[in-house]
Amino acid sequence: MQRFAYERPTELRDAIALLAEHGEMARALSGGTDLIIRLRDRTISAGVVVDVKRVPELATGIRREGDRLVIGANTVMTDIAEDETIRSRFTALAEGALVVGSVQIRNRASLAGNICNASPAADTSPALLAFSAVVVVAGPDGTRRIPIDDWFVRSGVTTIRPGELVTAVELPMADVPVGSTHVRRTRRRGHDLASVTLAVAVPRDGPVTLSYGSVGPRPWVVTDSSGTLADANAPAEVRVATLERLFSSAAPSPTSMRASPEYRLAMLRVLGLRALETAHRRLAEAAA
């Protein structure tokens, strides 16, 4: 392991000051399940690791604030997957969190870390996109709220600025029932990175939102306002035609070792159909 200094600020302003002072040589540490690996294999270097787990503004916790659900930056996957509000109102996010790594990884990996790492295959991203999450960041110039669709740029790159820290992720609470699900394909059961990820949210009234990842440099979100996907009884061939149009941004890498582009695109359609069925069933159950 490369050598670095370790800082553990207990004030947000101190954490931001450390990041500002050390610039690119500072790395924020939350769960560490990506960071420690990359510090060890030296794909990134750090002069100072800033452990943000004792900064109160980033504290673990899921709370309701008005019409939003606020997830503290350090909240780990286990807690997201077990939270009753997330399981019932944002089911796709609970399912995404539940398939991140293994139990050991989920006990440590934070939601903020997952989105900052910005892997195109990240399992929480499709749900966050489908639910129009907002990333709250704090920095030297104050607080910014970034819609999650404006957050992801490409693998490992987001629109966060130097010196900024994610403090929370917010989910707008819908005032109608929403059926949702997250599905994915992996090479093996259990612990694996996804070859395709997909989340869909079907609200009782309004357009269906669908998000998909691991088929390009970033996960994408699309909305179907035609009513086709919102129709619980639409035949599969009609749904497929709509899905094909919505998947137009999918451009899987031909050099990935996890799956060929042809396979990923074929599975995207399969997952889309499956996810729609599940989401419609859950919506019917929620509305019953």
Place this chain on the structure above:
Amino acid sequence: MSQPSLPIRVEVNGRGRSVEIAPHHTLLDVLRADLGLTGTKECCLVGECGACTVLVDDRSVDACLVLAAEMDGARITTVEGLAAGGELSPLQRAFLDTSAAQCGFCIPGQLVSAQALLDRVPHPSRAEVEDGLAGNYCRCGGYEQIFEAVLAAAADGRPVPQAALPRADIGDRSSTPDADVAPQ
């Protein structure tokens, strides 16, 4: 920029310890090299194999992915902490009874993960055991005996019917393997 050492206080297997650690050392390094607790194994160092699994404040983690510095104030249980007063725990006894250990290298991690599962879900289904141990690889391929041991320990040593309980709707991973999607 370099810090020579940091003092941390941790509770390891019920005993308070004060240790001077290097900032870049992991919990795994400190357990094995500084505290002499070599039951926790070093293997993949990328959080995939689970050989270094320990409990931190009752939750299982890969000790290779945690800095020792982060552990200041934490309560840690290693495989050495599972046996109480020189007596094997029921889980450890079940591993022996079912011959779950082949080469044995992965067993400390398997035991700690299984203990974490049983602490949370005292009577897991077969599927819950599989999910609970998905982060622990056995390179001998002895998964059947390991699952059997965990189910036996959960049943207090009584034989366990192998039929799994229905999986919960949320988080159903039965759709994951490729074989489920299309005929091969």
